[in-house]
Amino acid sequence: HLITRNVRKDGTRLTCEWFCTPLQTPDGTIHAVASMAMDVSEREALEAQIRDAQKLESLGILAGGVAHDFNSALMVILGNTSLLRSLKDLPPRALEYIKLIEEAGTRAEAMVRHLLAYARTGKHNPQPVDLNQIIRDTLKLLRSSLRPRHDVETDLQPRLPRIQADPSQIEQVVLNLSLNARQAMPDGGLIRITTRRTRLSPQRARACVPHDVPPGEYVELVVSDTGCGMDEQTRARIFDPFFTTRPEGHGLGLAAVLGILRQHNGAICAESAPGQGTAMHVYLPVRTATVRRKS
Numbered sequence: 123h124l125i126t127r128n129v130r131k132d133g134t135r136l137t138c139e140w141f142c143t144p145l146q147t148p149d150g151t152i153h154a155v156a157s158m159a160m161d162v163s164e165r166e167a168l169e170a171q172i173r174d175a176q177k178l179e180s181l182g183i184l185a186g187g188v189a190h191d192f193n194s195a196l197m198v199i200l201g202n203t204s205l206l207r208s209l210k211d212l213p214p215r216a217l218e219y220i221k222l223i224e225e226a227g228t229r230a231e232a233m234v235r236h237l238l239a240y241a242r243t244g245k246h247n248p249q250p251v252d253l254n255q256i257i258r259d260t261l262k263l264l265r266s267s268l269r270p271r272h273d274v275e276t277d278l279q280p281r282l283p284r285i286q287a288d289p290s291q292i293e294q295v296v297l298n299l300s301l302n303a304r305q306a307m308p309d310g311g312l313i314r315i316t317t318r319r320t321r322l323s324p325q326r327a328r329a330c331v332p333h334d335v336p337p338g339e340y341v342e343l344v345v346s347d348t349g350c351g352m353d354e355q356t357r358a359r360i361f362d363p364f365f366t367t368r369p370e371g372h373g374l375g376l377a378a379v380l381g382i383l384r385q386h387n388g389a390i391c392a393e394s395a396p397g398q399g400t401a402m403h404v405y406l407p408v409r410t411a412t413v414r415r416k417s
Contacts, residue, residue, distance in 0.1 A: 125162075136163045167328055193234045200227045247288045248386070250409055253317055253341055254278040256289055260296045261315075267301065271310025274300075279318040283408040285341050291382045292406075298375040299345040299402050305368065306349030306400060316344040322405055326391070330405065331361055331380060335389035339408045346401035352394040360392060379404075 124140050138159045145154040203223045206212075212220075257278060265274060285292075296315070303313045320342040322330075327337050352360070359365045361380045366373035383390055387407055394400035 136161055137166045138162065167333070170333065192230070196227060196230050196234065200224065200231075203227065247290075248286050249289070250284045251287050251289050251292065252282065253285055253287075253292065253343060253406070254282050256292050257296055257315055257317065257343075260293050260300075264297060264300050268304060268313075269310065272304055272307065273312050275312060275314045277314070277316045282317055283319055283339075283341060285386075285406045286409045287386050287406060288382075291385070295379050295382055295404065296343070296345070298379050299404070302375055302402075303345055303347035303349065303400070306347050306351075311348040311399075314344075314346045316342075316346075318342050319408065320405075322389075327389070330389035330391045330403075332384060332389060335387075335405065340388075340405040341408055343404040343406070344401055345404075346399060348399045351396045351398045351400055352392075353396050357392050357394055361390075 123142065126138050126140065128136050128138050130136060139162045141158045141160070143156045144152045145156055146152050203220055207217070207220050257276065261274065261276070268274065300313055300315070307313075318341075320340055322335070322337050322340050324337045327333075327335050356367060360376050362373070363377040364373040365377075380390060383404065383406075389405045391403040391405075392400065393403065
């Protein structure tokens with residue numbers, strides 16, 4: 123009994139489970155082996171989906187609990203800092219310290235928002251929205267945060283179907299993916315943002331996270347870069363909370379993106395290889411289509 127990874131003539135991969143039985147002569151000598159192979163690719167994919175769903179659920183509960191507890195402590199810190207600032211005749215040195223505390227608190231608030239987004243416990247106000255318009259509005263903020271060596275190009279499909287989404291959360295998805303692309307190109311490069319209507323095939327759906335996204339009609343957002351790219355081991359962990367390859371990173375940007383997409387019945391697929399850049403494919407169900415999670 124063994125498991126093997128095989129390749130069909132058309133290049134597609136499959137997983138086979140082999141059952142082998144020795145064939146013996148009357149005197150007990152083994153003269154042959156009878157083998158039967160079963161294609162277990164679908165079973166293996168379903169098992170991976172269950173494992174990923176359990177991991178996402180566990181991490182979501184943990185992230186939500188940490189975020190709420192941390193947010194409570196943060197409110198006390200920032201509230202008392204505000205009271206300190208209101209005191210009269212504070213020396214300039216004290217005001218500098220208060221400013222440092224407020225700046226650190228603001229960064230911590232952003233981390234809490236990312237955690238809540240991953241845990242799917244943040245505010246959610248879905249409405250019919252135009253993804254292209256959200257991207258145009260976000261570009262104004264994005265370009266102000268880029269260095270001169272970074273360029274941004276867009277290729278937005280006209281008359282794109284509307285999606286049912288929270289505009290501020292989708293804006294966060296575009297920003298997080300774009301800023302992640304910028305950080306992958308410290309020496310400069312090109313960020314390309316593309317939108318189009320697409321049909322998600324069953325094979326493509328299995329390559330996405332979460333794995334239970336159903337095939338159907340979607341609006342696709344692609345944010346690609348010309349950066350350093352990722353190996354397979356890194357790509358497998360990029361959506362885990364607190365996983366980062368940068369010393370200064372907190373590892374919550376892509377985790378927040380995944381949490382937001384789960385709220386919107388969407389999915390994401392990362393395509394990358396070392397030295398070949400990265401392309402993040404986001405799929406959001408079109409508003410006119412009935413797209414539901416599998417129960």
